[in-house]
Amino acid sequence: MPDMNPAAPAKNDLPLKERMKIARTRMPEQDPAVRACNFLEVNLGLDPAAAANEATRCISCPKPGCMMQCPVNVKIDQVIALVYAGEYLKAAAKMREDNILPAITGRVCPQETQCEGGCALGKKGNSVAIGYIERFIADYERISGQLGVPPMAPPSGKKVAIVGSGPTALSAAGDLIQKGHRVRVFEALHELGGVLVYGIPEFRLPKDIVRLEIDNLRKMGVEFETNVVVGKSVTIDGLMNEEGYSAVLVATGAGLPQFLNVPGEHLNGVYSANEFLTRVNLMRAYKPDEYDEPVYDCRGKDVVVVGGGNVAMDAVRTSKRLGARTATIVYRRSEVELPARREEVHHAHEEGVEFRMLSNPVELLGDEKGWLTGVRCIRMELGEPDVKGRRRPIEVKGSEFDIPAQVAVIGIGTTSNPLIQSTTPDLKTNKWGYIIVDPETARTSKRGVFAGGDIVTGSATVILAMGAGRKAAKGIDDYLRTGEWA
Amino acid sequence: MYKIVDARTVGLNIRQLVIEAPRIARKYQPGQFVILRLHNKGERIPLTIKSSDPEAGTVTIVVQSVGKTTAMLSCLETGDSILDIVGPLGRPSEIEKFGTVAILAGSVGTAMALPTASALKQAGNHVVFVEGARSKEMVIFEDELRDASSEAYVMTDDGSYGEHGLVTKKLNDMLDAGRKIDFVLAVGPVPMMRAVAKITTPLGIKTMVSLNSIMVDGTGMCGGCRVLMGNQSKFACVDGPEFDASQVNFEVLMQRNTMYRDKECASLKAFNEQKDTQMAQLRADLAEEAEHHA
Secondary structure, X not given: OOOOOOOOOOOOOOOHHHHHHOOOOXXXXXXXXXXXXXXXXXXXXXXXXHHHHHHHOOOOOOOOHHHHHOOOOOOHHHHHHHHHOOOHHHHHXXXXXXXXXXXXXXXXXXXXXXXXXXXXXXXXXXXXXXXXXXXXXXXXXXXXXXXXXXXXXXXXXOEEEEEOOOHHHHHHHHHHHHOOOEEEEEOOOOOOOOHHHHXXXXXXXXXXXXXXXXXXXXXXXXXXXXXXXXXXOEOHHHHHHOXXXXXXXXXXXXXXXXXXXXXXXXXXXXXXXXXXXXXXXXXXXXXXXXXXXXXXXXXXXXXXXXXXXXXXXXXXXXXXXXXXXXXXXXXXXXXXXXXXXXXXXXHHHHOOOEXXXXXXXXXXXXXXXXXXXXXXXXXXXXXXXXXXXXXXXXXXXXXXXXXXXXXXXXOOOEEOOOHHHHHOOOOOEOOOOOEOXXXXXXXXXXXXXXXXXXXXXXXXXXXXXXXXXXXHHHHHHHHHHHOOOO | OEEEEEEXXXXXXXXXXXXXXXXXXXXXXXXXXXXXXXXXXXOOEEEEEEEEEOOOOEEEEEEEOOOHHHHHHHHOOOOOEEOEEEEEEOOOOOOOOOOEEEEEEEOOHHHHHHHHHHHHHHOOOEEEEEEEEOOHHHOOOHHHXXXXXXXXEEEEOOOOOOEEOOHHHHHHHHHHOOOOOOEXXXXXXXXXXXXXXXXXXXXXXXXXXXXXXXXXXXXXXXXXXXXXXXOEEEEHHHHOOEEEHHHEOHHHHHHHHOOOHHHHHHHHHHHHHOHHHHHHHHHHHHHHHHHHHO
């Protein structure tokens, strides 16, 4: 599409009826049989022609539901118009006005319940593939080597400390540095990126993409310090009183793994999903010839993963790639209720993952040497809806059955990590231990301290964490400019 | 990158390293530990801190070669660096005035128990420090032992030095002699700590043990270090490393600590077979990292 006038990109003149006839683009993927044996990315991405074709499908609603349903309200209608016009770099820049990590969210957002869920075409199950387009422009920008460094405000002379380096932290860092503040990110682990690095597997989110986004922040002037456990290596008060930070953002993310509290959870071969994924992703246990980190050898083993969210899907598909003979999801509700992204469930099916729905572990079985041999489950049926409207699973008495397993991974969620709160007594938390903040400003009970992401809300999505980071950045900037803490 | 400013052998297969880590040095309290990673393809291992010098910005750790990472670490010399070190992790030892305190330390556990012993002595306790070692070559820090305690004993399994027998023999001797012991801290191999708990639990003597479970992150995030206390799960990295010995399920701890033993043995063997090449590779990797960091 030739660009005749940069101020007014080419418009989509195709009649609406024609646009709606175009079929939704399919994402090219690695063959399931091949990808189930490697850690390379499953989705291969669209080419420019496919992206332009997909952009053509947008019917340009006057009130774009996609934008309203996006947790950070990306101006999706304008982004798509720019893609239609072939202005991919401009589309990326437009995207970055609201979302600084499009290459990441394009891959991991649950689009079906957000932007694509708000798409007018979606009512017929045929929404514009906004996630694919997002990923395309972000990849195009990255491969072009023209990752934009946005304009920066003059230095404010104020220093902000950000605790954690996951999506909340990175998006806040990007905003705060642009507003002229000095920003330093403190990470407890040896590698930056938080859950994007230790949690989400390479085959869903290549780590090079995360590294590049971080390098870009570094270019913008954000400082990073790894191996600092705030609350242990230094306290919040230490950062503010001794190291000269005017504000601190607590963005420490997911907390302690929950276990089932059934007998046998200490058997060898039983992991939390956090441990299993951290060993494989952060510590690269999937490359045993190069790296020293061990993970239980899944080759030829039966692996059971308990849970139905994205973390459980990541773990089960990881085990398959590590050579598991069988890889089974055990979930207490039915497949309709699986909280994971629809695409992950679909991919897991294709890769040969077995789904034991309406089943719940009651005991983990082991041999006399303490190694796992199986998972004893009980069948469940769905009863009345609970407060969230989800039908409550109820045990079917006497329906126990055993699944052979030498590895079990428990991915049923997390509880808050008390590390920072316990050394910052004036930081108020709710009864579950999550930090209480003002929802508009992200201010905590402690002057100068802000919080956002999973440490406030409990486990959520990358995009919600990013949104929280942006909100916190705005709250921090307002505070630093006015000095008011009302 | 964290520089090793002093490295020395203190016993058979036991090395002491002083590492530049200013943040950790400033915040360290007795009983806490670090997690370190030698190179960019290495594993993360927990090691207890023996002492710190906040002014010099250094921490001292003591390491016994048991697996590949500890063997590699033991080969490092003054002037070398390691890639990552984080801490201080875990809860500090409880320092109170108990009265008479018995510290029972097995092999490299002596290094971990020394700072807590000193602190307990300073808090006004009468500290009896019993160090146990397999043989004379593995007796470490004997002078420091005497400084950190009011009474010090060295026991060797083979009788080649000090008194002949296990640390539990000394504990039993003291109890048989009618000495009142108000608090016990046991640090060492799991069977030794279990044996101590077996003696003190029925007598109702408050006893803490420092647990060396398998860890990855050290901040509570992975749960790999979970230990069974009664029928409750606790995480050694954030709830410990010290726990009430009467509650610890030592069998489960021993079982879990064997999880990667085969791999550990295999990788140690592979390392030992090509020690020189592996160390040359490590130093080359670290030099490259240093350049990258600069």
